[in-house]
Amino acid sequence: MKHLLLGIARRDVRIAFQQKAELVQPIMFLLMVVTLFPLGVSPAPETLQRIGPGVIWIAAILSSLLSMDRLFREDFNDGSLEQYMLSGMPLSGVAAVKVLVHWLISFLPLLVLSPLLAMFLNLTLDMYVALIATLILGTPLLSFVGAIAVGLTVGLQRGGLLLALLLIPVFIPLLIFATSAVDSAALHLPYYSQLAIIGAMLLLAAASAPFAIAYSLKVSQN
């Protein structure tokens, strides 16, 4: 455990802060995508409120695809991944720690920024509370599931677009339940069931994804 914390978590945080530009770019992308909608669709407050939750979630998924590739690609290219595998640390533990650090670095800023986005899109307070709840439960799920696909595509020369093609269909259920929760909140209906389903998906992913990631990384070494 100490090896994972000192050797992986601290290392990844240090690398992220050495490359500040890459840290900020996905967030800037997300902000820009969200601001495009009032310009492109309609600036009418009712329309924005109607499409707002979906817009924020789609932007979050797209920006996660941008930053996801960094999760293992650099380590694969410079040989650090080989060294992890020969270090005696359990590879599933390495994967879990890397995914958690990735979530902290790329999605925590999104959560911090979400009140601003909600204001842009004229969301009510009830809708915002539902939105932040789905983001808190849903974004770690994006990280865990995305990391499996990153592990599978890491050995390919141009895995970036393939990664998007693999992942977007997988994220559809999450998108449906998340936006349906916010819609229910807009109508003052309870939305616990949607949250419960997202939570269940998150728990399943957290329990099984590290092993799947470890396996996909091993396969990519062959």
Added chain:
Amino acid sequence: MSGLRISGLTCVKRDRVLFEALNFQLMPGELLYLRGPNGAGKTSLLRIITGLSEPESGEVCYDDMPIASSHSFLSALIYLGHKAGLNGALSAMDNLQFWLAQHGTEVSPSGIYAVLETLGLVGLEDIPVRLLSAGQQRRVALSRLWLKPAKIWVLDEPFTALDIAGIAWLERQFKQHVDNGGMIITTSHQPLSENAGKHSTLDLEYRF
């Protein structure tokens, strides 16, 4: 019986048999020098020996235990491949400290500094590794051999990008490690000089 035993190893890559039913044994105090033309399977063999990739058939045993189930193998191993395993954005010092933490070895920063000093990297330990020259990066990667007390060194082309002084110095370290009962498997396209001490060679041929 301690040491590394390779028995019946076969490796197939893209329908081409690289080597077949390969047997050899490496005992403490031995240096094995692996030779062969490009594409003969040297790197594949080394990766199988470390457990990074799986052979078609056969097994690698350390202290009579298959390496996948041996608890002591990974802590006794240092593998340096073509890729240096250094993150370009981090300094040499950070890279080595994190690597040591991953491998569960503790060396004080002054200890790391001393090793970097003997490698001629004084004043370069705090700048990002990607700004160093290829030879200097190789030296940073090789400094692991001094920092982790490991018995088995598996080195893939360790001399690449090193200058003449660096090569002589690495060969002397080979001799010292072997004299202390260590085991080394290395590949190289240039013959080992006398500095490296006595060694056995294994030739892999390019097969069609």
